[in-house]
Amino acid sequence: MLxxxxxxxxxxxxxxxxxxxAATSAAQTGVESALFAGGCFWSMESAFDKxxxxxxxxxxxxxxxxxxxxxxxxxxxxxIEAVLVTYDASRITYDQLVDVYWHHTDPTDxxxxxxxxxxxxxxxxxxxxxxxxSVAEASKAAMDxxxxxxxxxxxxxxxxxxxxxxxAYHQKFWITNAAYYENxxxxxxxxxxxxxxxxxxxxxxxxxxxxxxxKRYMKPSKAELQxxxxxxxxxxxxxxxxxxxxxNEYFNDHRQGIYVDxxxxxxxFSSRDKFESGTGWPSFTRPLVPSNVFxxxxxxxxxxxxxxxxxxxxxxxxxxxxDGPAPTGLRYCMDSAALRFVPLADMEKxxxxxxxxxxx
Numbered sequence: 001m002l003x004x005x006x007x008x009x010x011x012x013x014x015x016x017x018x019x020x021x022a023a024t025s026a027a028q029t030g031v032e033s034a035l036f037a038g039g040c041f042w043s044m045e046s047a048f049d050k051x052x053x054x055x056x057x058x059x060x061x062x063x064x065x066x067x068x069x070x071x072x073x074x075x076x077x078x079x080i081e082a083v084l085v086t087y088d089a090s091r092i093t094y095d096q097l098v099d100v101y102w103h104h105t106d107p108t109d110x111x112x113x114x115x116x117x118x119x120x121x122x123x124x125x126x127x128x129x130x131x132x133x134s135v136a137e138a139s140k141a142a143m144d145x146x147x148x149x150x151x152x153x154x155x156x157x158x159x160x161x162x163x164x165x166x167x168a169y170h171q172k173f174w175i176t177n178a179a180y181y182e183n184x185x186x187x188x189x190x191x192x193x194x195x196x197x198x199x200x201x202x203x204x205x206x207x208x209x210x211x212x213x214x215k216r217y218m219k220p221s222k223a224e225l226q227x228x229x230x231x232x233x234x235x236x237x238x239x240x241x242x243x244x245x246x247x248n249e250y251f252n253d254h255r256q257g258i259y260v261d262x263x264x265x266x267x268x269f270s271s272r273d274k275f276e277s278g279t280g281w282p283s284f285t286r287p288l289v290p291s292n293v294f295x296x297x298x299x300x301x302x303x304x305x306x307x308x309x310x311x312x313x314x315x316x317x318x319x320x321x322x323d324g325p326a327p328t329g330l331r332y333c334m335d336s337a338a339l340r341f342v343p344l345a346d347m348e349k350x351x352x353x354x355x356x357x358x359x360x
Contacts, residue, residue: 030327031055034085034097035062035126035160038105039113041081042181043190046174047104048085049291052270052358053092055328056290058084059173060165062126069164075120082126084163088286088327091273091358094132098125098139106193107143107155114189123155133157149197175291175311217266217312225263236337237263237315240300240307245280248336252276256344256359258288258352259334264313266292268339269332270358277324277331282339284332285324288358293332295320308332 038044041059048057059081061069066077074081087097105123106113112121125140127133136157144153165171174181185191225234235241245251250259259269259282269284277283287293291311298307298319308317317338324331342350344359 030088030090032087032089032094033128034087034094034132035082035128035163036085036097036101037062037080037082037122037124037126038101038107038155039081039121039123039190040116040184040188041083041166041170042173043185043188044081044083044101044104045172046181046291047100048083048097049172049174050289051087051092051097051100052288052290052355053088053096054290055086055088055286057086058165059170060084060163062163063124063158063161071167071170074164075118079164080120080122080124081166082124082163084165090327091286095135095139098136101125102139102143103194103198104190105155106149107140107153108149108151110154114193115187125155125157126160127157128160133159175294217261217264219264219313229262230337233262233337236335237261237313237317240298240316241335241337242318243281243335243337248281250282250336250339250341251280253282253341255341257342258347258355258359259284259339259341260352261310261313261315261317262338262340263315264310265340266310266312267352267355268292268310268317269334270355271344272359275325277333279333281318281333282336283324284334285328285330287332288355293317308334310338 036044045057045059048054060083061074061079062082064074064077064079066073066079069077069079085097107123110122112118113123125136127136140153140155140157143149169176220228222238225238229237232241232243236243254271256271258267258271260267267288270288273284273286273288275283275285293308294311296307296309298305305319306321308320309315310317315338318332318334321331321333322329342352344356347353347356347359
């Protein structure tokens with residue numbers, strides 16, 4: 001259900017957006033859209049998938065003259081690989097999204113991006129209204145002035161054109177074809193370029209490539225888990241169990257901080273997005289790092305539900321429902337036993353300092 005909700009929201013309100021600058025009903029509820037081209041759309045999607053405040057990112061084609069482009073013919077029609085980002089403007093600003101973009105492409109190369117060469121991979125920030133144009137141009141000017149890249153910014157600031165979603169197998173390719181994508185990424189030159197420009201710490205932020213996170217959030221062996229987890233924690237995370245409502249650690253916790261996977265430590269939710277659902281379990285409107293959770297169809301107990309699991313440890317976390325508050329309309333109903341709370345004061349020393357801005 002969650003996947004259908006997210007994709008439907010994009011397709012209904014945003015995908016067929018034309019460069020008129022017109023507002024949509026989605027934008028009026030705090031959900032807005034942005035469009036970026038920065039080389040291979042697998043990698044751009046990966047970067048935005050990991051960005052707090054992003055609801056969804058869709059890989060696709062834009063900027064050409066032909067209708068219904070496909071992966072086989074989009075280049076011939078003059079299209080470019082791009083990513084349409086749907087985001088919650090109360091959690092991340094357009095200016096911050098543009099900054100994410102600068103950090104995840106080479107905007108100085110007008111003829112492609114890293115190993116991918118050709119006009120279909122050139123860098124472009126597409127604006128959907130005058131406000132976005134103004135922000136993008138100011139951000140580009142500031143980046144040029146900083147001389148952080150050592151060369152002038154070649155990325156164009158252009159009006160958005162019609163966007164066509166790419167084929168299903170391209171969506172979340174960095175997750176669904178992780179080994180293939182990781183091999184491509186390692187040999188693409190992206191991460192080497194980012195480390196050179198932004199420093200080694202650039203690979204430790206929420207936009208890091210999969211391998212960096214996977215090494216950090218290793219899942220212990222079953223024997224180790226049986227020693228370190230309580231009976232309830234093991235039952236919930238490893239056997240897909242559910243703890244009792246109103247009799248768990250975090251259902252009425254109001255402290256500032258983040259909630260991480262009890263098994264692996266991967267960051268999952270921020271206290272900023274926690275709300276009182278009245279259900280007796282801790283509830284959140286969105287994940288802290290969207291790509292750190294995934295949804296499965298759960299048909300147990302004689303009903304169809306959307307189960308939420310963690311990306312690296314594959315822990316059972318709880319379920320997600322579409323009866324939450326605006327702007328996401330989602331309720332991530334989690335088990336306290338699957339979570340560990342890291343207070344705001346301890347986040348830096350525990351290695352979560354980059355996420356302080358998502359809590360304060």
